[in-house]
Amino acid sequence: xxxxxxxxxxxxxxxxxxxxxxxxxxxxxxxxxxxxxxxxxxxxxxxxxxxxxxxxxxxxxxxxxxxxxxxxxxxxxxxxxxxxxxxxxxxxxxxxxxxxxxxxxxxxxxxxxxxxxxxxxxxxxxxxxxxxxxxxxxxxxxxxxxxxxxxxxxxxxxxxxxxxxxxxxxxxxxxxxxxxxxxxxxxxxxxxxxxxxxxxxxxxxxxxxxxxxxxxxxxxxxxxxxxxxxxxxxxxxxxxxxxxxxxxxxxxxxxxxxxxxxxxxxxxxxxxxxxxxxxxxxxxxxxxxxxxxxxxxxxxxxxxxxxxxxxxxxxxxxxxxxxxxxxxxxxxxxxxxxxxxxxxxxxxxx
Ligand SMILES: O=c1ccc(O)c[nH]1
Numbered sequence: 001x002x003x004x005x006x007x008x009x010x011x012x013x014x015x016x017x018x019x020x021x022x023x024x025x026x027x028x029x030x031x032x033x034x035x036x037x038x039x040x041x042x043x044x045x046x047x048x049x050x051x052x053x054x055x056x057x058x059x060x061x062x063x064x065x066x067x068x069x070x071x072x073x074x075x076x077x078x079x080x081x082x083x084x085x086x087x088x089x090x091x092x093x094x095x096x097x098x099x100x101x102x103x104x105x106x107x108x109x110x111x112x113x114x115x116x117x118x119x120x121x122x123x124x125x126x127x128x129x130x131x132x133x134x135x136x137x138x139x140x141x142x143x144x145x146x147x148x149x150x151x152x153x154x155x156x157x158x159x160x161x162x163x164x165x166x167x168x169x170x171x172x173x174x175x176x177x178x179x180x181x182x183x184x185x186x187x188x189x190x191x192x193x194x195x196x197x198x199x200x201x202x203x204x205x206x207x208x209x210x211x212x213x214x215x216x217x218x219x220x221x222x223x224x225x226x227x228x229x230x231x232x233x234x235x236x237x238x239x240x241x242x243x244x245x246x247x248x249x250x251x252x253x254x255x256x257x258x259x260x261x262x263x264x265x266x267x268x269x270x271x272x273x274x275x276x277x278x279x280x281x282x283x284x285x286x287x288x289x290x291x292x293x294x295x296x297x298x299x300x301x302x303x304x305x306x307x308x309x310x311x312x313x314x315x316x317x318x319x320x321x322x323x324x325x326x327x328x329x330x331x332x333x334x335x336x337x338x339x340x341x342x343x344x345x346x347x348x349x350x
Pocket of ligand 1: 177
């Protein structure tokens, strides 16, 4: 439903408070042609109301001739910042960047964060933002879950549909997404509420069954039949099934990049205010599907890049696939069982 400016300004003020915005600090809104006007307007007012110096940096869109989807998370790597030293300098000089256009998985983003600048991505429509305003409790749950990943040597995932995957851990950090940026150099995404990491390079083996009702992003669809991925030494070597498998495989082939078949991030959803069914209520161009990535108890895996975690892979092909009804275990102990997060969000050791 539509959101009033007042309600959206209040939501932004809460997120900026949680992000420890101080009066006198510089906030730069990073916008492009796809930025939601109400989001931009209300973010500007909220930041100024808190005494910040507020700038707006509007960048021209890129990749039109290469990307097949309009989804900002579908085609990664080059962004309007690529080679744009003047824009990068402005963002490095800012205390907080509100990314209303999507820099995710870009080398430039990593470079800007290294300068201590905080970046908060927020591109979902206003009503989704207002429904998922983050809380300290979100942060606590995600942080506790990330600590479990940090201590683990292996994440294993099974499901009644036939998923049976083993992911060795240790080479990459656990990433916490809880919707605000309360530490220098931190990136986060509002809405979120999930934890993720990357498996050790070349180490993942097994089978992933994308079952009926599981979600493909950026396709923004619920699969209507099973797609079976064979995973060998960190790459999906086979994509089998019917028309859904063919559609996924053909889409991936358009990138003409073997790195797109690599297993990227893995983790689980911890956001009780996000829902599996929400995607079905939106036309696909009006959302990037964050409810699907964050709903409590999903097993979210991704295909494609790992540069965000410090890896070398920067393929443009990025596919997020949240699965239901999985059991996720760390060193053999369940943190999610049959799609239900154990012990209020962070799992329990049996
Ligand atoms: O917030 C996000 C969005 C997409 C993604 O792949 C990871 N985290």
